[in-house]
Amino acid sequence: MTTDPTSETLAELGATSPEAVREKFAVLQARFDADIARRGSDADEQPALAAEWTGRKAGALTRIAEHWLRPAPAELKRVVGQEFQKLKAHVESVLEQKRAELDARAEAASAALDRIDLSLPGVERRVGTRHLVRQTFDELIGIFLSIGFSVVEGPEIETPYYNFEALGIPEHHPARDNMDTFYIDGSRGNHLLRTHTSPMQIRTMEKQPPPVRIVVPGKVYRRDNPDATHGYMFHQIEGLAVDTDITFCDFKGTVEYFVREFLGPKARTRLRPSYFPFTEPSAEVDASCHVCGGSGCRICKFSGWIELFGAGMVNPAVYGFVNYDAEKLSGFAFGMGVDRLAMMKHGITELPLLFGNDVRFLRQFP
Amino acid sequence: MRILYNWLEEFVDFQAPPAELRTRLSLAGIAIDSIEDSTAGPVLDAEVTANRPDCLGHYGLAREVAAIYRRPMKPLQPKLLESADKAADATRVEIESPDLCGRYTARVLIGVRVQPSPDWLRQRLEAIGQNSINNVVDISNYVMFELGHPLHAFDLDRLAEKRIVVRRARPGERMRTLDGVERTLGPDMCVIADASRAVAIGGVLGGAESEIGFASRNLLIESAWFDPISVRRTSKALGLRTEASYRFERGADPEMAELASRRAAELIQQLAGGQLLAGVVDVYPRREVGPAIELSRKELLRVIGDDIPDREIEEILSALGFHPVRKDTHRGSAGSILAVWECRQPSWRRDVTRGIDLIEEVARHYGYEKFPSRLPAARQPAKRLPHTGALDLLGQRLIALGYQEIVTIPLVDRRRDEIFRSPGAVPAVIGNPLAEDASVMRSSGVVSMVAALEWNLNHGQRNLRLFEMGKTYELRKGEPLETPVLTLGATGLAREKSLYETSRQFGFADLKGDLDGIGRLAGGRWRWGAMTKSWLNPARAGEIGIPDPSTASSSCRPIGVAGELARKIADQLKLRQEIFLAELRLEPLLEAVREAGVLRKFEPLPRFPAVERDFSLVLADGVTFTQVVDAVCALGIPELRSIEAADLFRGGQIPSGKFSLMIRVAFQSAEATLTDRQIAEYSSQILGALERELGATLRAS
Numbered sequence A: 001m002t003t004d005p006t007s008e009t010l011a012e013l014g015a016t017s018p019e020a021v022r023e024k025f026a027v028l029q030a031r032f033d034a035d036i037a038r039r040g041s042d043a044d045e046q047p048a049l050a051a052e053w054t055g056r057k058a059g060a061l062t063r064i065a066e067h068w069l070r071p072a073p074a075e076l077k078r079v080v081g082q083e084f085q086k087l088k089a090h091v092e093s094v095l096e097q098k099r100a101e102l103d104a105r106a107e108a109a110s111a112a113l114d115r116i117d118l119s120l121p122g123v124e125r126r127v128g129t130r131h132l133v134r135q136t137f138d139e140l141i142g143i144f145l146s147i148g149f150s151v152v153e154g155p156e157i158e159t160p161y162y163n164f165e166a167l168g169i170p171e172h173h174p175a176r177d178n179m180d181t182f183y184i185d186g187s188r189g190n191h192l193l194r195t196h197t198s199p200m201q202i203r204t205m206e207k208q209p210p211p212v213r214i215v216v217p218g219k220v221y222r223r224d225n226p227d228a229t230h231g232y233m234f235h236q237i238e239g240l241a242v243d244t245d246i247t248f249c250d251f252k253g254t255v256e257y258f259v260r261e262f263l264g265p266k267a268r269t270r271l272r273p274s275y276f277p278f279t280e281p282s283a284e285v286d287a288s289c290h291v292c293g294g295s296g297c298r299i300c301k302f303s304g305w306i307e308l309f310g311a312g313m314v315n316p317a318v319y320g321f322v323n324y325d326a327e328k329l330s331g332f333a334f335g336m337g338v339d340r341l342a343m344m345k346h347g348i349t350e351l352p353l354l355f356g357n358d359v360r361f362l363r364q365f366p
Numbered sequence B: 001m002r003i004l005y006n007w008l009e010e011f012v013d014f015q016a017p018p019a020e021l022r023t024r025l026s027l028a029g030i031a032i033d034s035i036e037d038s039t040a041g042p043v044l045d046a047e048v049t050a051n052r053p054d055c056l057g058h059y060g061l062a063r064e065v066a067a068i069y070r071r072p073m074k075p076l077q078p079k080l081l082e083s084a085d086k087a088a089d090a091t092r093v094e095i096e097s098p099d100l101c102g103r104y105t106a107r108v109l110i111g112v113r114v115q116p117s118p119d120w121l122r123q124r125l126e127a128i129g130q131n132s133i134n135n136v137v138d139i140s141n142y143v144m145f146e147l148g149h150p151l152h153a154f155d156l157d158r159l160a161e162k163r164i165v166v167r168r169a170r171p172g173e174r175m176r177t178l179d180g181v182e183r184t185l186g187p188d189m190c191v192i193a194d195a196s197r198a199v200a201i202g203g204v205l206g207g208a209e210s211e212i213g214f215a216s217r218n219l220l221i222e223s224a225w226f227d228p229i230s231v232r233r234t235s236k237a238l239g240l241r242t243e244a245s246y247r248f249e250r251g252a253d254p255e256m257a258e259l260a261s262r263r264a265a266e267l268i269q270q271l272a273g274g275q276l277l278a279g280v281v282d283v284y285p286r287r288e289v290g291p292a293i294e295l296s297r298k299e300l301l302r303v304i305g306d307d308i309p310d311r312e313i314e315e316i317l318s319a320l321g322f323h324p325v326r327k328d329t330h331r332g333s334a335g336s337i338l339a340v341w342e343c344r345q346p347s348w349r350r351d352v353t354r355g356i357d358l359i360e361e362v363a364r365h366y367g368y369e370k371f372p373s374r375l376p377a378a379r380q381p382a383k384r385l386p387h388t389g390a391l392d393l394l395g396q397r398l399i400a401l402g403y404q405e406i407v408t409i410p411l412v413d414r415r416r417d418e419i420f421r422s423p424g425a426v427p428a429v430i431g432n433p434l435a436e437d438a439s440v441m442r443s444s445g446v447v448s449m450v451a452a453l454e455w456n457l458n459h460g461q462r463n464l465r466l467f468e469m470g471k472t473y474e475l476r477k478g479e480p481l482e483t484p485v486l487t488l489g490a491t492g493l494a495r496e497k498s499l500y501e502t503s504r505q506f507g508f509a510d511l512k513g514d515l516d517g518i519g520r521l522a523g524g525r526w527r528w529g530a531m532t533k534s535w536l537n538p539a540r541a542g543e544i545g546i547p548d549p550s551t552a553s554s555s556c557r558p559i560g561v562a563g564e565l566a567r568k569i570a571d572q573l574k575l576r577q578e579i580f581l582a583e584l585r586l587e588p589l590l591e592a593v594r595e596a597g598v599l600r601k602f603e604p605l606p607r608f609p610a611v612e613r614d615f616s617l618v619l620a621d622g623v624t625f626t627q628v629v630d631a632v633c634a635l636g637i638p639e640l641r642s643i644e645a646a647d648l649f650r651g652g653q654i655p656s657g658k659f660s661l662m663i664r665v666a667f668q669s670a671e672a673t674l675t676d677r678q679i680a681e682y683s684s685q686i687l688g689a690l691e692r693e694l695g696a697t698l699r700a701s
């Protein structure tokens, strides 16, 4: 076993000239380099090696400072100091580099072990869903709000007056053929389940002076035997605009705006004359078929057009029921089947799916 | 109505292929659903709106086609070979009820040969969906589909005294109709009778006794006009809808009656031979001259917002039979803003009575597509529903909590509804339901919620959290009352097993936690109280109340209930999982959410650390967490920040009749870090109070 030169002073080692001092330091550095070469890359040995050289109490650098640097005679102080700093810097930087190398190797090794399988599912918090019909209502209302229509609601259990008479549909009117009605037992006013949202046209105009610009979302009822496209209940959104200067051209522009917003900028609109007791002139609003784009297919019965909803200019007779001046006012109204619009847009062919609330259906519209 | 392309061509020369005709008719207001081929040529399926009875025959539709293509109508002039004998000598017609029958014409044919129809007639009828019976019956049908006017042929020899009396049915009068059904008639019904009995129901259906058969020789052809409302009432009362009633109830053309009769006589002579007695017996008590109607350009511009040239207006109105005549003093100047046309209502267009009706006629034939599009000026701000913000917030929160929104049909089963109905509530029962399971408007949202849970459980979906924002319905003193409600339903697992987590059942605490999450939106001030409902498990049910804004005190207004479905009801409905339900009235809830949003104020964040202390208490059964909290709060410790329930158990070292509750109390000062001495002092105060008030002891650890 070689004696440890750092436990003796330089004088004791016989190094009394600057050259001799440098040589002693060179020997130490060579020994450090040899140690590093032998043990520096070994993860188990490296901490001990670092302690031997840089340990605060008994490390070689501490001992050199104590035994070589402190007692050095004045004439050698400078050279010993310089050599010491050089050695210290070398030792520390090499050790640091080795430590970094080892850390990197360790991380790489552990990464190989811990790597996650990206194809495994994460932990998904189970959130709920908004019902498709309500999503559709939101969309429709948003479109009409953007052009100045306010939202109002009304009762589902109505009187025959609001549901029929004030809309120009007296008791024996053939238009009632399409509006088979549920009646409520034991009510005072011969109440019924409203067959459309149109009664709110009357209720709104009774309550407020013109101008009026409203949409009315809500449930409506028909006494139809349920099938793929009919049920006891469906949803409508009614629209009404009345002012001193509203014309058929405004009606047309509004409807076209709606169709483009709802079905996309490529959708074309066609107004087809029709008949409703409370509008005149009346129209069915068709949009170019979203399936074939207008060239004709099974869905549009080869006409290129899909019927969206009924609408028209407010029949002046209606103004008579609400004390509006029919000679000064004009307006338009529309009533859309919301479920139908949702079904059309999403390719749903069975109305009962909408109200069956099977969660597998609900989840398809997150 | 099914329309034969070739048949239309007999009345107008329009020269357009069927597909084009389809589009043009649709754009003029006669929707054509489809085109099919038949042995009699292309068939168009026309949807005729309720205001256009004139289009329920080929001739009337041809008038629309003529107006569309601006082609003249071919004249309709039946050629008759009349004998010297007069019809008026062979029969007599008397109208006793002119309010029900405005016109009655009768023609008489003698010695006809009733036999099968020729091919062309049979094919035409079959193409439009009518069965061929015999030549005479087929001809009356044919003329109805041609001219839109229903006719009826009687076997003259079966009419007592060979005469016709149009009258009200006698009370209890009975008659067997052509369909073989014996019917009892009412005094509001119009019957065609002979000298002794009813032989037809006017405008609805003929009687079996006077039916034309192959043995019939002598005929009376009825072509009449019946009152629309009367026909509609009668047809509804008898449950008898016929092609004839369909036309009369919409309003047939009284002037067409005589022409239709002539046309039928012409065809019968051609196909069945016989001798046509001269003239027609025509009783016409309600002859009306169509009123004059004005169309002004000023009104047209006001309603349409765009102009239509004079020539177009005049051509369209002329083609449709309105005979427009300029009556203003500016007749010379085309396009004058002061132009006014006086028109005459034709007998087949009783629906047109006002200027606006003429504007519609002109606009639809001019073409809606020719008018420009505009967006109307908005003069008012667009307003959402008052509580839209709160409603959206609520919905979003529930969705974030894992609830799926449902939308249901409020018509429900009456017995089901009863289970969940509040005692004393009067349901809105449907007087004319189509099915027992949709015979009442629901009294609660829970009834629909349970049905939705049930559906899903029966379809293999076991872990459910659903909500609905809907209404409940009832009658209060005979007036309907609709109340918006929020309904929650949950069952199955609160957390499903995954790679990383174990599963956990949904329990009452989950429902309560979710509701308290909602409560936080409403200012976090709602209170749970005990209550019982017949449909909720009494051990796991509670009432939710919110502070009453009308009183300053701490009194609460109940807004809803929550709990577990009672076992006996779950069993009755065959629901094997625990079902959790809640129903809250939406109006007070939304108002509270809105108000909380307005009142919400910032609280400074604490600058000094909080200190927590746990107390493991042993309490007698029946002591509630709220009592513990109240006892601690009553001390009025200013640095007390929160009290949480940290652990709860029974059994083990805890003697029976007692339970262990660990509470975690946090202290925090806004001014300084609390010292150990202060905390120790508070702790002993708390223990003292709990011992004094609730008999609590510290659990030996």
Ligand SMILES: [Zn+2]
Pocket (backbone or CB within 6 Å): A289, A290, A291, A292, A293, A294, A295, A296, A297, A298, A299, A300, A301, A302, A304, A305
């Ligand atoms: Zn298509």
